[in-house]
Amino acid sequence: MKTYRYDVTVHWGDTDPARIVFYPNYFAWFDESTRLLFDSVGLPWEKLMEKYRIHGLPIVEAHAKFLAPSKFRDEIVVESSVVEWNEKTFKVGHTVLNRGVRAVEGYEVRVWTNPRPDDPARLKAVPIPAEIKAAFE
Amino acid sequence: MKTYRYDVTVHWGDTDPARIVFYPNYFAWFDESTRLLFDSVGLPWEKLMEKYRIHGLPIVEAHAKFLAPSKFRDEIVVESSVVEWNEKTFKVGHTVLNRGVRAVEGYEVRVWTNPRPDDPARLKAVPIPAEIKAAFE
Amino acid sequence: MKTYRYDVTVHWGDTDPARIVFYPNYFAWFDESTRLLFDSVGLPWEKLMEKYRIHGLPIVEAHAKFLAPSKFRDEIVVESSVVEWNEKTFKVGHTVLNRGVRAVEGYEVRVWTNPRPDDPARLKAVPIPAEIKAAFE
Amino acid sequence: MKTYRYDVTVHWGDTDPARIVFYPNYFAWFDESTRLLFDSVGLPWEKLMEKYRIHGLPIVEAHAKFLAPSKFRDEIVVESSVVEWNEKTFKVGHTVLNRGVRAVEGYEVRVWTNPRPDDPARLKAVPIPAEIKAAFE
Numbered sequence: 001m002k003t004y005r006y007d008v009t010v011h012w013g014d015t016d017p018a019r020i021v022f023y024p025n026y027f028a029w030f031d032e033s034t035r036l037l038f039d040s041v042g043l044p045w046e047k048l049m050e051k052y053r054i055h056g057l058p059i060v061e062a063h064a065k066f067l068a069p070s071k072f073r074d075e076i077v078v079e080s081s082v083v084e085w086n087e088k089t090f091k092v093g094h095t096v097l098n099r100g101v102r103a104v105e106g107y108e109v110r111v112w113t114n115p116r117p118d119d120p121a122r123l124k125a126v127p128i129p130a131e132i133k134a135a136f137e
Numbered sequence: 138m139k140t141y142r143y144d145v146t147v148h149w150g151d152t153d154p155a156r157i158v159f160y161p162n163y164f165a166w167f168d169e170s171t172r173l174l175f176d177s178v179g180l181p182w183e184k185l186m187e188k189y190r191i192h193g194l195p196i197v198e199a200h201a202k203f204l205a206p207s208k209f210r211d212e213i214v215v216e217s218s219v220v221e222w223n224e225k226t227f228k229v230g231h232t233v234l235n236r237g238v239r240a241v242e243g244y245e246v247r248v249w250t251n252p253r254p255d256d257p258a259r260l261k262a263v264p265i266p267a268e269i270k271a272a273f274e
Numbered sequence: 275m276k277t278y279r280y281d282v283t284v285h286w287g288d289t290d291p292a293r294i295v296f297y298p299n300y301f302a303w304f305d306e307s308t309r310l311l312f313d314s315v316g317l318p319w320e321k322l323m324e325k326y327r328i329h330g331l332p333i334v335e336a337h338a339k340f341l342a343p344s345k346f347r348d349e350i351v352v353e354s355s356v357v358e359w360n361e362k363t364f365k366v367g368h369t370v371l372n373r374g375v376r377a378v379e380g381y382e383v384r385v386w387t388n389p390r391p392d393d394p395a396r397l398k399a400v401p402i403p404a405e406i407k408a409a410f411e
Numbered sequence: 412m413k414t415y416r417y418d419v420t421v422h423w424g425d426t427d428p429a430r431i432v433f434y435p436n437y438f439a440w441f442d443e444s445t446r447l448l449f450d451s452v453g454l455p456w457e458k459l460m461e462k463y464r465i466h467g468l469p470i471v472e473a474h475a476k477f478l479a480p481s482k483f484r485d486e487i488v489v490e491s492s493v494v495e496w497n498e499k500t501f502k503v504g505h506t507v508l509n510r511g512v513r514a515v516e517g518y519e520v521r522v523w524t525n526p527r528p529d530d531p532a533r534l535k536a537v538p539i540p541a542e543i544k545a546a547f548e
Contacts, residue, residue, distance in 0.1 A: 016286055016289065016291070024162070024164035028424050060203050064199050149428065149433075152428055172285070292469075340469075
């Protein structure tokens with residue numbers, strides 16, 4: 001299982017008056033890390049959009065448990081991997097480590113879609129090609 | 138059960154190249170709506186911090202299901218209420234409605250804390266006072 | 275000269291560990307207020323894009339002087355108006371008032387563009403139609 | 412004159428429906444780069460706050476000219492240096508380069524402050540120590 005390790009520096013503007021990361025920022029980092037994970041296995045989104053007619057990888061669910069705070073200047077690592085493949089969706093697991101300590105544990109569920117034949121402006125979930133799944137093994 | 142209805146306008150900068158809301162923004166709106174819910178029952182955070190020595194209401198878990206996209210200019214409503222009280226934590230449920238359609242369904246779990254007697258710079262979870270719970274009935 | 279008054283609540287996540295608004299947020303509010311100013315004179319961007327083939331109103335310059343800080347919970351007002359019309363550009367002035375006190379004084383310069391005849395993916399500045407200017411008088 | 416070169420990757424969430432960077436983000440990168448410039452000359456803010464009783468380096472002015480757009484995936488560089496020292500303020504110049512092309516040209520003016528003797532909760536501008544200026548030569 002391929003894992004991507006994404007280094008993030010916590011900047012001043014990422015933190016709030018409690019001097020810790022304002023939590024929605026973790027989800028932005030999850031989103032970035034998912035994209036970088038795909039890049040790292042040779043599947044950049046632009047290539048997928050062209051080859052498979054997907055329109056991004058729409059998110060249908062996101063979750064996080066916040067176990068320890070991160071502060072200004074912390075150098076954290078987001079470790080991301082696909083932890084579950086379903087027929088038309090997949091789950092990306094994200095673990096944020098701060099000096100080796102597990103700070104956040106989360107996941108995103110994303111869906112593989114194509115334009116609807118009857119209405120191309122709308123999307124419908126379709127099966128994920130086997131070669132996509134194989135690329136993460 | 139008290140519910141707060143928070144009106145949000147989706148601005149250009151809230152959306153991404155797919156022309157829909159970049160999903161971490163929903164969590165920022167959840168956070169804002171939780172604060173406004175507390176205000177609406179007469180419990181602004183500053184008052185709580187002074188009276189109960191809490192240091193904000195740290196988040197320990199956040200979750201969202203994204204059911205329908207929201208776009209630039211959409212006028213959405215975040216409906217928020219405390220859906221579960223535990224001894225030291227509580228769950229705030231958030232439903233985002235877009236023109237009457239359920240667009241996002243999520244929640245936050247937050248914890249009631251006090252400074253640790255042995256190390257005031259650190260926090261420990263403590264029981265939520267009964268009058269706090271009563272204020273939301 | 276038409277002026278738009280945009281009410282903004284400063285939320286927790288808009289502020290930094292110094293407990294004041296993280297300054298890039300003011301520019302996001304400038305951007306929102308410019309759009310709302312155009313709406314208020316009956317010129318929503320979508321209509322402009324369709325009728326005049328512009329592609330948004332690209333920003334070429336932004337400036338702000340920060341005169342007084344704004345804090346969590348402050349209810350501020352962004353007052354916006356077009357303060358200068360040039361042949362192909364215009365300047366939107368923004369004043370942020372916090373309880374009647376001038377907190378920020380800024381502006382944006384934006385440009386009126388059309389696709390280049392030789393390369394429609396690129397934009398070129400073109401003269402602003404007289405009826406656009408007239409709408410703000 | 413010391414210059415800091417700050418590498419930034421443009422992420423999906425940094426861009427808007429026009430598929431270019433939403434401009435307030437450049438100011439966030441300016442802010443980050445100023446902090447990193449100070450770090451790079453051995454003057455981290457925490458040390459300054461302790462030694463000189465300053466409370467951050469409040470911004471009093473920010474400016475940017477946007478010369479060329481940056482897009483999703485672009486690897487840009489923010490080059491930052493102190494371009495002007497005044498008695499109590501200084502100007503940090505920022506140039507954003509995108510594949511060698513000048514994309515943004517901007518600056519921030521920041522002020523050196525101490526708590527007011529009569530009211531420590533408020534700040535007043537004070538002269539910048541000579542050794543601070545010397546550190547950037």
